[in-house]
Each structure stands twice: as structure tokens, then as C-alpha cells.
Amino acid sequence: MEASRLSTDTTNKSMAARIMVALDYSSANEAEALLASLRGIPCYVKVGMQLFYAEGPKFVARLKEEGYSVFLDLKMHDIPNTVKGGAESITRLGVDMFNVHAAGGKQMMEAALEGVDKGLASSSKRPIVIGVTQLTSTSQHMLNAEIGIAGSVEDAVLRYAKLSRDAGLDGVVASPLEVVRLKREVGPGFVTVTPGIRPASAAIGDQSRVMTPKEALKQGTDYIVIGRPITAAASPREALESILEELV
Numbered sequence: 001m002e003a004s005r006l007s008t009d010t011t012n013k014s015m016a017a018r019i020m021v022a023l024d025y026s027s028a029n030e031a032e033a034l035l036a037s038l039r040g041i042p043c044y045v046k047v048g049m050q051l052f053y054a055e056g057p058k059f060v061a062r063l064k065e066e067g068y069s070v071f072l073d074l075k076m077h078d079i080p081n082t083v084k085g086g087a088e089s090i091t092r093l094g095v096d097m098f099n100v101h102a103a104g105g106k107q108m109m110e111a112a113l114e115g116v117d118k119g120l121a122s123s124s125k126r127p128i129v130i131g132v133t134q135l136t137s138t139s140q141h142m143l144n145a146e147i148g149i150a151g152s153v154e155d156a157v158l159r160y161a162k163l164s165r166d167a168g169l170d171g172v173v174a175s176p177l178e179v180v181r182l183k184r185e186v187g188p189g190f191v192t193v194t195p196g197i198r199p200a201s202a203a204i205g206d207q208s209r210v211m212t213p214k215e216a217l218k219q220g221t222d223y224i225v226i227g228r229p230i231t232a233a234a235s236p237r238e239a240l241e242s243i244l245e246e247l248v
């Protein structure tokens with residue numbers, strides 16, 4: 001293989017590892033079909049509530065057996081003791097990353113980490129634990145007028161991120177619009193996972209704070225989460241490949 005092609009392939013692979021494909025399906029069959037169509041592209045996969053509530057831990061275990069990096073996006077938000085138990089069970093699944101809502105508070109996030117420590121007794125891999133700040137579907141108007149939180153979305157995200165860091169978490173879910181400030185004020189090593197990713201031609205749908213894949217990575221985010229622009233495309237593989245081409 002020529003050198004230039006080889007380096008493009010390598011770059012593509014390292015870019016693909018920073019793309020989390022959201023498997024928002026109601027059955028394992030649909031998710032497996034999507035993954036079969038993306039075979040050979042080493043992206044991260046994200047399992048959210050829809051698939052997990054339908055197929056449960058067995059499907060997550062299957063993804064791990066097949067060698068995928070898995071972000072289990074269940075956004076736990078409950079009293080500390082319950083979240084601790086949830087985190088223990090999730091850690092036993094051997095996922096690479098999971099999350100809790102930062103709005104649950106510092107004690108709840110610390111409890112999640114205690115759960116991780118307990119779960120690690122029977123599994124060697126420590127998952128990355130991140131806090132959800134403000135959902136990317138939340139607009140400035142919603143934050144102030146509906147949820148009743150004063151100030152800018154960016155400030156609210158920063159507050160939750162600092163609380164997550166102080167609780168010992170590894171990073172946060174936020175929109176790409178907040179990444180530069182997060183990296184500057186919370187720390188460059190604090191992991192950012194950013195949904196709200198929309199290629200220029202894609203429908204925005206229910207998201208509010210959005211950016212293109214290329215612009216999001218330019219902000220310095222660690223991972224971009226992409227669901228419908230890939231999963232709802234006529235050819236998910238072509239959609240992902242065209243995103244990757246734009247990134248190199």
C-alpha cells in the first residue's frame with residue numbers, strides 16, 4: 001500500500017475511535033445490523049436507555065465480547081446509595097465509560113465512584129465516569145424560563161463540570177460550544193464527550209446546541225457522539241465515511 005494511503009487509513013482509524021455512534025434502537029437485531037454495516041470502522045459505540053431497557057446487560061456483554069469500546073449512557077440520577085449500587089453493577093459489565101447526572105450533586109457522584117471501586121473487585125477495568133451537565137437539547141430559553149436556572153447555559157455547564165471534577169469524575173457530557181471554556185477552566189485532561197453533532201446538511205431535530213463534526217473536534221473535544229445523522233441515513237456506512245473524510 002502506498003505511504004499516503006496508509007497514513008490516511010491510520011488517521012481515519014484514530015478519528016473513528018473518537019466518534020461514538022449512538023445505537024438508539026429498540027432491538028439488538030437493529031443495532032447488530034447497523035454495526036454489521038459499519039464493520040471495519042473502529043468507532044466507539046454508545047448504548048442508551050432505549051436499547052438497554054429493551055435488551056439489557058446481555059447485549060452490552062455481547063458488544064464487549066465483539067471487541068467494541070462501549071459508552072453506557074444511562075445518565076443515572078438518584079439518591080447516592082442507589083447510584084452507588086447502579087455504578088457497581090455497571091462496572092461489573094466491563095463497559096469503558098458510563099455517566100451520571102451532575103445535577104444529582106457531589107455526594108451522589110462520589111457515591112458512583114465508590115460503586116465503581118466495589119464493582120472493580122470482580123472486574124479489572126476501571127470505566128471512565130462522566131457527569132452530564134446540561135443536555136444538548138436545552139436552549140438558553142428553556143434553562144431560564146422552564147427549568148428555572150438563571151444565567152447562561154455556558155455558566156451552568158461550567159458549574160456542573162467543576163462539581164463533577166471536584167467529586168473525582170473523569171469528565172463531562174456537554175455540547176461542543178462549551179468545550180474551549182471547559183478545557184481552559186476545568187482542565188485540559190478533563191474528558192469532554194459532546195453530542196449535538198450535526199453535519200451541515202443534517203436535520204437538527206430536538207437538539208439545540210449543535211456543531212458540525214469538524215468544528216466540534218477543532219474545539220478540542222475528546223469524543224463526538226453521533227446518532228441519527230448516521231443511523232437514519234439511507235446508507236449509514238456512507239454517512240460515517242463522509243464524516244470521516246471531512247475530518248482528515
Ligand SMILES: O=c1ccn([C@@H]2O[C@H](COP(=O)(O)O)[C@@H](O)[C@H]2O)c(=O)[nH]1
Nearest residue numbers: 022048134135136195196225226227228
Ligand atoms: O446532552 C446530551 C446527552 C446525551 N445525548 C445522547 O446523544 C445521542 C445524540 O443522538 P443524535 O441522534 O445525534 O441527536 C442520543 O443518544 C442522546 O441520548 C444527547 O444528545 N445530549
